[in-house]
Each structure stands twice: as structure tokens, then as C-alpha cells.
Amino acid sequence: MAIYVRFQVTKEMQDLAYELIEKARDNGKIGKGANEATKHVERGQAKLVVMAEDVSPEEILAHMPILCEEKSVPYTYVPSKAELGNAAGLDTSTSAVAVLNLGKERSALENIVKKIDALKKQG
DSSP: OOTTOOSOOOHHHHHHHHHHHHHHHHHSEEEESHHHHHHHHHTTOOSEEEEESOOSSGGGTTTHHHHHHHTTOOEEEESOHHHHHHHTTOSSOOSEEEEEEOTTOHHHHHHHHHHHHHHHHHO
């Protein structure tokens, strides 16, 4: 497990995260990549951060869970940076995506945040 992974995420949660990113990409706004995600979290704009578990070197995302917790931004993990990039509408992989605006899909965000909180309490 990567150094920045703080809790295990179920397959259902991973699918929800990919789905949420696709909805935000189509109807709202996202920030793609570790640098953009960091910037949006620091500015208080991110509603959710999704990180890939297969990032190398791991130090690229080592700061992200700590920063998200400091700024009270929920975060979760998915197994594949290639699939994360695909969900974000990129032709390449990406290490992280920040969801900034979901458009009309706010209930989907609330749903995933509740599940993330439950997973953190278990872990």
C-alpha cells in the first residue's frame, strides 16, 4: 500500500468516485493532476479529492491526505491513475483529481462523502 493511502476503499466506492468525476467533468468543474488538486485544496475550492493508488514516486501525493484533512476536504482513492485520467476526460493518466463543482449532482457528492467518513471511522 502506498505511503499516502490512509484507508482501504471498496470496489463500490471506487466506482462511485469514477462516476462522480465523470459527472463533474460533464456538468461541473474539475482540477486535474496533483498540482492543480493541491492548489484547489489550498484555496478552499475543492469539494472532493480523488487520488490514484498506483502513483510513482509516491511522494507526489504524500502531502495530499494531510492537506485535505487540514482544510476539511474529503478525499478517497482509486486503484488506477490511467482509469482516473480516463474518467477526467484525459488521454493520459493522472495522479489526482479535485472535484470543484458538481453542477446538478450535489446529492451524489454528499453520498460519497458519507461513505468516506464511515470508512475512515472503521480504519
